[in-house]
Amino acid sequence: MILDNKDITITVIDRQNESHEISAPVDMNLNLMEVCKLYELPVKGECGGMAMCATCQVYIESDHILPAQNDAELDMLDQAFFVKSNSRLGCQIHISPEINGLVVRLAPESE
Ligand code: FES
Numbered sequence: 001m002i003l004d005n006k007d008i009t010i011t012v013i014d015r016q017n018e019s020h021e022i023s024a025p026v027d028m029n030l031n032l033m034e035v036c037k038l039y040e041l042p043v044k045g046e047c048g049g050m051a052m053c054a055t056c057q058v059y060i061e062s063d064h065i066l067p068a069q070n071d072a073e074l075d076m077l078d079q080a081f082f083v084k085s086n087s088r089l090g091c092q093i094h095i096s097p098e099i100n101g102l103v104v105r106l107a108p109e110s111e
Pocket of ligand 1: 033044045046047048049050051052053054055056057076089090091092
């Protein structure tokens with residue numbers, strides 16, 4: 001569903017299994033890692049969104065079809081820990097109307 005206003009809602013389940021419903025603007029060119037940090041969720045995003053650290057890894061728990069992973073994301077997930085078939089890098093998920101209602105779970109931290 002596409003909303004008329006410029007915010008979408010995303011549910012983020014943290015590592016304590018707690019759900020956080022957050023809203024994110026679609027017109028500010030943000031990604032999911034950045035939005036999680038804005039809400040002070042425990043997402044490090046150490047590389048600043050360059051697909052080079054995997055500290056923003058999430059598992060997609062809703063049935064949204066996201067744009068395909070680019071090579072950088074695939075390469076990083078190849079080297080990351082705790083990767084599952086529904087793993088994505090939060091920094092590579094662009095906040096757009098198409099992902100309204102997305103549910104993601106934060107992957108465990110690797111250290
Ligand atoms: S913030 Fe480093 S891979 Fe996403």
